Amino acid sequence: MTSLDDRWHAWLLDNLARGCSHESIVIAMLDAGFEPAFAQQSVATYARFAGVPAYQYDACPVAAGNRIYAHDREVEVIARCAKPQVVVFDKVLTDEECATLIARCRARMNRSTIIDPNSGAEQVIAERTSSGAAFARCEDELIERIERRLAALMAWPLENGEGMQVLRYGVGAQYTPHFDYFPPQDPGSAAHLATGGQRVATMVLYLNDVEAGGATVFPDAGIEVAPRRGRAVYFRYANAAGQLDPLSLHAGAPVTAGEKWIMTKWVRERRY
Ligand SMILES: O=C(O)CCC(=O)C(=O)O
Ligand SMILES: [Fe+2]
The missing domain is CATH 2.60.120.620 (q2cbj1_9rhob like domain)
Known part of the structure; x- marks a missing residue:
């Protein structure tokens, strides 16, 4: 699936408002048959709209160098x-x-x-x-x-x-x-x-x-x-x-x- 009907629209807003993690929402959408890229993008878009903080990249422990x-x-x-x-x-x-x-x-x-x-x-x-x-x-x-x-x-x-x-x-x-x-x-x-x-x-x-x-x-x-x-x-x-x-x-x-x-x-x- 690659589109959100009104029910999914409401579901997304509701889950974000309840503080569910983006990951758990994406997984539920994958389970429901949404395309991975679409699910990911929808959650990111709705989360921005709902003011949920994005993932912060901190220092990777792997050493630098070739x-x-x-x-x-x-x-x-x-x-x-x-x-x-x-x-x-x-x-x-x-x-x-x-x-x-x-x-x-x-x-x-x-x-x-x-x-x-x-x-x-x-x-x-x-x-x-x-x-x-x-x-x-x-x-x-x-x-x-x-x-x-x-x-x-x-x-x-x-x-x-x-x-x-x-x-x-x-x-x-x-x-x-x-x-x-x-x-x-x-x-x-x-x-x-x-x-x-x-x-x-x-x-x-x-x-x-x-x-x-x-x-x-x-x-x-x-x-x-x-x-x-x-x-x-x-x-x-x-x-x-x-x-x-x-x-x-x-x-x-x-x-x-x-x-x-x-x-x-x-x-x-x-x-x-
Ligand atoms: O098979 C792969 O390349 C990835 C395997 C994987 O994602 C996993 O075992 O968690
Ligand atoms: Fe894996």
Whole structure:
């Protein structure tokens, strides 16, 4: 849907007046079948009208420069975006590390889940058609080394990170546009927010070269990151004041040939 009838017009004004977050309003509109860009734009327009403060970009913790020495390895910076805060890295993982991570997970993949907005329980949905496997934080020497590297790169305490997740997308599999943070208005978010607080940033690491498709896309920012073995995309969506960045809406585009393997690191406000 790409237009608002009178009922939706009233609904938007009402929700903004009640103090609902932009993110929760956008998510409700996506659930109702609105196009992501349209939902985002409508909420931003109505919010300006209603005098709701826009997301304030504060300093990104990632170090400046073309190269960042991260724990045990020099990582290259390929691209940065300020709004939303996105950094693309190369040489985060070695080819051998990527191969090992894939080999270790291949045998124990399960269909990916999302968090039910109401109950907070994990559920399988059509919008997320990958399969995955999780590592416990620092479960062995390799995982710990990578965790330390990512903590240095993200400049965020290792203790605030969730365990890493490996995902595999086959041809046609995708993750439709979504936010990684827990929508504050959803009853199901409360239990997640109670331990470690909000998610503040994500690192998606590409473990293989994808024959075609499978980009990480930020539809409202017009950013597309091509998957490439050893590379990673970092994005930050919560500022120190606890606001959440609506421009961080992102998706894993459908794989059109080959397969796509990624590993994801989500980091929280506090120890997790
Ligand atoms: O597959 C991708 O490129 C993005 C994955 C993602 O957004 C997620 O796992 O939260
Ligand atoms: Fe995501």
